[in-house]
Amino acid sequence: MSRKVTQVNRDGWVFDVVDSGPQSAETSEIPVVLLHGFPERASCWTGVTALLNEHGLRTVAPDQRGYSRGARPQPIRDYRMDELIDDVIALADALDAPRFHLVGHDWGACVAYLVAARYPDRVTTLTTLAVPHPAAFIRAMPHGQAVKSWYMAFFQLPKLPERALTYLARSGGGPGRRFELYPGYCEYLSREIVDDGALTGGLNWYRAMRYQSMRSLADAVVRVPTTYVYGDKDSFLSKAGARGCAAFIDAPYEFIVADGVDHWMPERVPELIADAIVARVTSVPN
Numbered sequence: 001m002s003r004k005v006t007q008v009n010r011d012g013w014v015f016d017v018v019d020s021g022p023q024s025a026e027t028s029e030i031p032v033v034l035l036h037g038f039p040e041r042a043s044c045w046t047g048v049t050a051l052l053n054e055h056g057l058r059t060v061a062p063d064q065r066g067y068s069r070g071a072r073p074q075p076i077r078d079y080r081m082d083e084l085i086d087d088v089i090a091l092a093d094a095l096d097a098p099r100f101h102l103v104g105h106d107w108g109a110c111v112a113y114l115v116a117a118r119y120p121d122r123v124t125t126l127t128t129l130a131v132p133h134p135a136a137f138i139r140a141m142p143h144g145q146a147v148k149s150w151y152m153a154f155f156q157l158p159k160l161p162e163r164a165l166t167y168l169a170r171s172g173g174g175p176g177r178r179f180e181l182y183p184g185y186c187e188y189l190s191r192e193i194v195d196d197g198a199l200t201g202g203l204n205w206y207r208a209m210r211y212q213s214m215r216s217l218a219d220a221v222v223r224v225p226t227t228y229v230y231g232d233k234d235s236f237l238s239k240a241g242a243r244g245c246a247a248f249i250d251a252p253y254e255f256i257v258a259d260g261v262d263h264w265m266p267e268r269v270p271e272l273i274a275d276a277i278v279a280r281v282t283s284v285p286n
Contacts, residue, residue, distance in 0.1 A: 015070070
């Protein structure tokens with residue numbers, strides 16, 4: 001597994017990949033795959049992966065479906081969860097990695113839980129940020145999550161979300177820079193997502209939610225060692241959902257509350273996230 005991977009082909013779709021760190025050292029034999037959320041891409045992990053590489057870990061972060069220029073299908077059905085899961089397995093296969101450590105933030109966390117639940121023989125450890133297990137997320141809806149998730153219904157509308165987010169990106173966050181969610185966020189959103197043509201693909205993850213069976217989420221128990229990191233200032237995720245995550249993990253589990261931290265943990269606290277990943281990765285034999 002010494003070959004650096006820059007692109008992965010699955011069914012004619014070409015995914016861009018950031019592959020960094022040692023390529024042949026013993027500690028890199030099991031790579032760490034990192035899945036980004038919305039509206040971001042592999043570059044959001046830069047601060048985290050640099051620290052993981054210093055620990056001798058090979059990190060592999062893809063621009064996922066809708067974000068990679070060569071993997072932006074038009075049909076919304078092509079963004080359903082089964083496709084997103086299979087994209088991750090195709091990446092692992094391209095790495096010649098029978099097993100891998102998996103990390104996910106936001107939407108990437110949702111995908112990561114389901115990959116781990118479906119492929120416990122492939123996923124060695126799981127570390128998730130912000131978003132709890134999707135079944136815990138749904139169970140928390142009557143307990144404060146529904147209010148925090150108002151934007152999810154909006155993002156499923158045609159065209160209007162693209163217009164709104166393009167305006168916010170190019171206006172620096174709107175009046176009073178209210179939506180400048182972290183320093184440099186709107187510039188990042190404009191450059192990496194809007195100008196690059198990735199916005200509709202990213203929004204299609206929300207639009208494809210109609211194809212997801214809620215029962216399948218409840219049945220997706222994770223049986224690999226898991227760490228879940230929740231920022232207690234997250235405006236999008238409820239404490240009820242965060243506390244409920246443990247019910248869907250049947251394996252060694254650690255729940256870390258990042259005090260004073262909001263949703264954007266890879267950018268805000270890369271050291272904390274890297275430490276959590278290293279602790280989880282090293283908790284099992286290589």
